[in-house]
Amino acid sequence: MAYKIAIIGGGWYGCHIGLALQSLQMDVTVFEKADRPLHYASGNNQFRLHQGFHYARHHGTRIQSRDGFIRFTERYPNLSAPIKQNLYAVPRETSLMDFDTYKLIMVSSGIPFVEMPEGSPYLTNIDGVIKTDERVILLDNARNYFSQRLKGNLHLNTAVEAVSNSEDGVVINGVRYDYAIDATWGHYTKPPIKLIYEPTILLYYETSHDMPAVTFVDGPLSSVYPTEDPSIFTLSSVVHTPLGQFSTPEEAVRTRDDVTGAVSLAKRQAMEAQISENFPKFRDYFRFAGVQLAIKTKPVGNFDDRSCYVYRDRRLFSVLSGKIDTVFFAVERILASIETEQSNAGTPSIGPIKGDILQRELADKF
Ligand SMILES: Cc1cc2nc3c(=O)[nH]c(=O)nc-3n(C[C@H](O)[C@H](O)[C@H](O)COP(=O)(O)OP(=O)(O)OC[C@H]3O[C@@H](n4cnc5c(N)ncnc54)[C@H](O)[C@@H]3O)c2cc1C
Incomplete structure (x- = not known):
């Protein structure tokens, strides 16, 4: 089913998630308050495509980076270069x-x-x-790539100011969406961790x-x-x-x-x-x-957890990125959550097993 999905934030996370959902025929709108994509943290960092060497003190981060590095170079062959x-x-x-x-x-x-x-x-x-x-991320190529691929679905200079979230959908700036994704790195809604x-x-x-x-x-x-x-x-x-x-x-x-x-x-x-x-x-x-x-x-923590987390409140997801290489993890978590909800819709949590129990007279067999 083609869901109507709003994404708040056009950084690496909003753009990548938007493109991934768009390729699955979903009706995606990305709202970015700046006048270009990747303007905020995604355009102001060390531009390192990590493999995990930075994170000797966090296993999950190393594994996400190791796998994310391989997936990034496959998925975006022109958006990074060797060092x-x-x-x-x-x-x-x-x-x-x-x-x-x-x-x-x-x-x-x-x-x-x-x-x-x-x-x-x-x-x-x-x-x-x-x-x-490890490689370096090519910022200018990435900005052009996402601007072209998201085309009319990327709304620049558009700050999201009002979100109304319920079990049935999310209303943003007066328009209803099946789901919304906060990709502002914790600047719009606050994920439920310190x-x-x-x-x-x-x-x-x-x-x-x-x-x-x-x-x-x-x-x-x-x-x-x-x-x-x-x-x-x-x-x-x-x-x-x-x-x-x-x-x-x-x-x-x-x-x-x-x-x-x-x-x-x-x-x-x-x-x-x-x-x-x-x-x-x-x-x-x-x-x-x-x-x-x-x-x-x-x-908050001393062991340098930079893995990606996705939280869900009714129909609103919020994504906490760690680094750019972990974008793939975010999409998987969001799709898994939507799939689970839709596959289980209407299924009672306790089935009528009593109807399947056969009654036989067993006494004479023993
Ligand atoms: C100093 C530093 C160095 C780093 N070095 C690296 C590195 O070498 N390699 C690496 O992989 N990662 C690095 N990172 C981390 C990386 O930059 C982030 O993980 C990543 O850019 C986060 O992307 P994002 O899309 O979640 O957030 P952002 O890029 O911050 O995007 C969020 C977007 O949401 C928009 N927005 C906010 N509020 C609203 C609203 N109400 N309505 C509409 N739009 C809104 C913002 O304008 C912004 O464009 C570094 C970070 C920093 C700060």
């Missing part, structure tokens, strides 16, 4: 785990890598280094050298990763990238919008000092180019 040299390094003094433990965790999750016993000439004071095949809204600052750097991507693991460490332009990299730090932690999106938005030049200078000094501890010539190879501001929505 020339992508290294994960375990610093001797600051990592929360040693290199052998880190490798064991990745091997046990079936995530492929190559060990580099010789290390890297750029890095010092390292317990071990691996090379991996969330943190974290305004973030990433730094852009230019380089004229052929530099590797380097991610230091595991713990509150830093990473430098290329964008779709191989001469521009982002520098991120688990400890310095956050600008605070808030329980409402409004507070996070205010903090992001109030960032001053002094704050970004302090962050720059802190991030450069941190990465230089293990990448001593960082400042010689990279030239600061500017900042990127965003807001991250995270479940």
Whole structure:
């Protein structure tokens, strides 16, 4: 049956879910309040197509990333590109785990890598280094792809302001839909778990050298990763990238919008000092180019759960993404929930088994 479905938010999640449901002949409308798709977190992040190497402390996230990476490269062959040299390094003094433990965790999750016993000439004071095949997401291609494929079903400059949810459907801006999906990363409805809204600052750097991507693991460490332009990299730090932690999106938005030049200078000094501890010539190879501001929505917890969750309240789903590679998981959960509801509609929960019980006179047989 072709359901009429509304999606709130045209980030990676809203666009991917919209396209997937559209290809199943559903009547999809995506509402995006900005004037282009992938404008918010989906257009302001490190653009890394993860395989799971970031998440030594969360099994579910590693498995979703490992599988999501393969599915992403199959489904969107033109929306990511390989990285020339992508290294994960375990610093001797600051990592929360040693290199052998880190490798064991990745091997046990079936995530492929190559060990580099010789290390890297750029890095010092390292317990071990691996090379991996992660990719970079091509933002501009993705924006064009979704704009073209969703065509008239993507309504830009359209903020959803009123949602009325019931057992029979959802009314949005006065129109009834069979189902609605909140893909605003927790900015419209709040999923029923404890969330943190974290305004973030990433730094852009230019380089004229052929530099590797380097991610230091595991713990509150830093990473430098290329964008779709191989001469521009982002520098991120688990400890310095956050600008605070808030329980409402409004507070996070205010903090992001109030960032001053002094704050970004302090962050720059802190991030450069941190990465230089293990990448001593960082400042010689990279030239600061500017900042990127965003807001991250995270479940409360210390083991870095970045898996994707889908919640349902009557006919309204809300999707909590972890990363971009987990978009496939969201569609599956939504379709499974709709299928279960429709397949079981009208089926009484207790069947009339008493009618099938045969009455026989057994006494004379024994
Ligand atoms: C600093 C940082 C680095 C990251 N690095 C990576 C990385 O390297 N790799 C990775 O995979 N992930 C990364 N992530 C996570 C990734 O960016 C998110 O998981 C993903 O972009 C979330 O997509 P989304 O569609 O759920 O949300 P969003 O992209 O935020 O989209 C939500 C959309 O909803 C719209 N919206 C909100 N309210 C309304 C409304 N009322 N009506 C209509 N529209 C509305 C917004 O305008 C927005 O476009 C990073 C995130 C941050 C912040």
